[in-house]
Amino acid sequence: MSSIGAKSYEPATPKKVAFLGLGVMGYPMAGHLAKAGHSVTVYNRTPAKGEAWVAEFGGSARQTPREAATGADIVFACVGNDDDLRAIVLGADGALAGMQPGAIFVDHTTASADVARELYGAAKNLGIAFVDAPVSGGQAGAQNGLLTVMCGGDQAAFDVARPVAMAFSRAFTLMGAPGAGQLTKMVNQICIAGLVQGLSEAIAFGQKAGLDMNLVLDVIGKGAAQSWQMDNRGKTMVADKFDFGFAVDWMRKDLGLVLDEAKRNGARLPVTALVDQFYADVQSMGGNRLDTSSLIKRLR
Template identity: 85%
Template sequence: MSSIASKTYETVPACRVAFLGLGVMGFPMAGHLAKAGHSVTVYNRSPAKAQAWVAEFGGAAQATPREAAAGADIVFSCVGNDDDLRSITLGADGAFAGMAPGAVLVDHTTASADVARELYAAAKNLGLAFVDAPVSGGQAGAQNGMLTVMCGGDAAAFEKVQPAAMAFSRAFTLLGASGAGQLTKMVNQICIAGLVQALAEAIAFGQKAGLNMPQVLDVIGKGAAQSWQLDNRGKTMVADQFDFGFAVDWMRKDLGLVLDEAKRNGSRLPVTALVDQFYADVQAMGGHRLDTSSLIKRLR
């Protein structure tokens, strides 16, 4: 059984692409590129995952980011954090060392705006281009090829990569100069943190009040309280199910980036800072890998 859902792909010229990082997001994203007809070479820190990808989708695997990136028109990446991103792009075995002038690296890691600008400058010095392009939509969005992608960088580089990137996207949008994609993802995470905490409090309150919460969610979901979180996580929160979606550990990493950026730009984020501490409580309860909707566990 395929790890990706079927999708109708737009007809675009086939490219030689590389994909670096085959985690829960990168594995299906790279799969959609292959299914769309692109020639894909992959790299993963643990080679077994790269070999499993090749067994499912074809293409080729290489032992280093540099080798994977050699000859690629576009290099996509999706890794864990700023340091992981530097490790696959910079240095003798990094992707930049293998890319030909004019090639573009599109990074889907949720990272800092600072590292995006750093790598943009490093790429430009080498005659390359860099686009920061964090995603929203979670593992399901990656598997369905329906991610929302927020981009920062030069318009020419963005336009070069957008047709291929639509293989795994429903929206792929340029939002400004280098770093704008990462800053937009921070806005996204601020919204989600507040929404999930409000939903957790509402469900806990309704359960204490003796209401039929699945029925209540059906009703309020047709009004002004409707949100993606309510539609997709409300009833599973009622049922105490948290074994899917975006992990608490990942959300804390993202909120750390948000709060660091807020210190730099002078933003006041009292609710976001509070919810970050609530997620720390969930981690202390052993919920590191639970879905972010597990915030409600603190209230029970």
């Protein structure tokens, strides 16, 4: 069975592309690029994952980011954090060492706006374009090719990358200058943190009050309280099921980026800071890999 869902792809001129990082997001994203007709070379820190990807989708795997990126029109990446990103981009074995002037690096890692600006500058010095392009939509969005992608960078590079990236995207939007994609993703995570805490308190309250919470969610989900979190996580929260989705560890990493940026720009984030500490409580309960909706565990 394929690791990606069926999707109809928009017509795009076939490109030679590379994909660096084959985790829960990158593996299916690269798969959609191959299915859409692009020539894909992959790199993963553990080579077995690259070999498995090639066995499923074709293309080829390389031992270093530089080798994977050599000759590519566009290099896509999705890794863990700022340090992981620098490791695959910079240095003798990094992607920039293999890329030609005029090529484009599109980074889907959720990272800091600072590292996006830093790598944009390093790439520009070599005549290479860099687009920061964090995603929203989670593992299901990646598997179904329906991610929402928020980009920072230059219009010309964005225009070339967009038709190719639509293989795994629902929307691929330029938000502004380098770093603007990462800042937009931070706004996204602030919204989610507050929403999930509110939903957790509501469900815990309703259960204590003796209500049929599945029925409650059906009713209030048709009104002003409706949200993606309620539609997709409400009933699994009622059922105490959290072994899927976006891990608490990753949410804490993202909220750390948010709170660091807020210190720099002076934004006041009292609820976000509080929810970050609530997620620390979930980690201390052993919930590191549980879905973010496991926030309700603190209240039970």
